[in-house]
Amino acid sequence: MPVAQRPRMTAAPSEQEDMPRRRLLSWFTSVGLFGSAVLSAFSNFVFIKPRATYGQPARFAIGKPEEFPPGTRISLDARRVCIVREGGKMAAISTTCTHLGCIVGVSDTGFACPCHGSRFDQDGNITGGPAPKPLPWYKVSLKPNGDLEVDKGVEVMPGTYYNV
Amino acid sequence: MSQATKEAGLWTAVKELPGNFWSSIFRNPLPSSDLERASTSFTNFFLHIHPVKVHRNTLRPIYTLGLGLISFFLFLILMVTGILLMFYYVPSTTQAYDRMLDLRGSVAFGTFLRNMHRWSAHGMVAVVFLHMCRVFLTGAYKKPREFNWVLGVGLLLVTLFLSFTGYLLPWDQLAFWAITVGTSIAGYAPLVGQQIKFLLLGDATVGQEALLRFYVLHVAVLPATLMLLIGVHFWRIRKDGGLSRPEEPANLAVRVTAVPVEKAVEEKKRTYGLVGFVRGPFTKIGNIPDNSVYSWPNLLMAELFVFVLTVAAILTLSLLFHAPLEEPVNVMHPPNPAKAPWYFLGLQEMVSYSAFWGGIGIPTVFVLLLLLAPYLDRNPRGVGRWFARERLLANTIFITLVVVKVIFIVIGAFFRGPNWSFVSPW
Structure with missing residues (x-):
């Protein structure tokens, strides 16, 4: 003890x-x-x-300016941009709806989204529906080889055209 | 002589082999006494999830409607059919849709299994939701069952997420656009929204990475989470004193005392003295009327009945209706209108007014209200009865929210046409 x-x-x-x-x-x-x-x-x-993604590149060539005669409004659905040419001025407007990411359709009055009914005018400004922001415009430039290039990584002010 | 006994021993062993083998698996014969009924429940691995005895109220079909059990059985069906479907499925954007067609055309029972999986998934979402309504409207989430209610809300969310991730896998138009919309809603969450969206998709848009991620979530991460939560949910039912039920009359209140096993057995000739060690209101030692019955066979038969009914319902549905499969994904042309699965249509309808408030703000408030319900409503009365008068306010609020939710779903499902414009279904 x-x-x-x-x-x-x-x-x-x-x-x-x-x-x-x-x-x-x-x-x-x-x-x-x-x-x-x-x-x-x-x-x-x-x-x-992911550190690297395998999706679409942000920068891509869309062809020569002559392929888009004045007055063109063409939606490149695979790239999700609409190429606009008015006279000598060119622009690329996003066709991804700012609401929930559906592809907006190009119409005579502008753009319309099939998912939740957002509507935009020809410059991508909201005219109706739940979209919170106008459709962004992307930078358009000419590559040395004469091809037009759209850069979805760079947004420009709506109304900013590239003169060809 | 020793040789003779050896031979006899071997012969006897062979003769008794089937019996010995059987009794080495099942330690108890089919029970014929209360002692054996008790021991059947706790010596069998698959049965010991049950208490030895359950309160009569637990077995009233009109009280529980068997909704929790049905959800669980649907989950079992989903596990079995899901694993079988995995044998033929490839989470690849180039193969997934073809595999769906293969299931239809060249796999025995392929269509049938896919139907079963689809209808059970829809059923599980519906039944889990109804189960939550039952628990709320009978006041079953009150002390001491608050945390099990919280787990239940978690189970509802995981169920919805499981269904959402499964939705993408067929890689048809419906899948692609529903997931495009769904993940964009996540992108509206403040601060981390875009990060969450990127982590979910593994890319900027829905594509191969997203398909693989949703597949892994759907077949591994979320089922494992669900199983863990179900395990704790079931365990807590027992530890919280069994299913909720009306209070016993006050003069018969049970005094909870821990009684040594030997003493309990000796004094009352009860064979289930062990329950004396478990805290909670179901200790049955003392002079109180015994309102409980043995789980074997009463609870077991009830469960078997619900199981057979559930399986029969799913089999019938799967024979009568085919799971939908639309055209393969065309990333350039969203269907018009692009609609989410029915249980997210209320969300989609709200999102058509405001993406942030409809998709994030209001749902978050709704889920928080659900999670906090047992901690906000501390009124202890009205437990164990449907639509108790004492719970008029809580029940009214809850029913109102449910009705609003259902109205939004109905509008989204039947009153929305192309460009999400208002159309009349007639």
């Missing part, structure tokens, strides 16, 4: 000294474990966020 008690007697004072250290250690451990769990959960999101 006394033999068993002796170590406890000697341990008692140091036990008190140890308490803050133990608490600190257990605090560090919990923060470390919990932190690692949060970090590894977050790393899943990093993992599933």
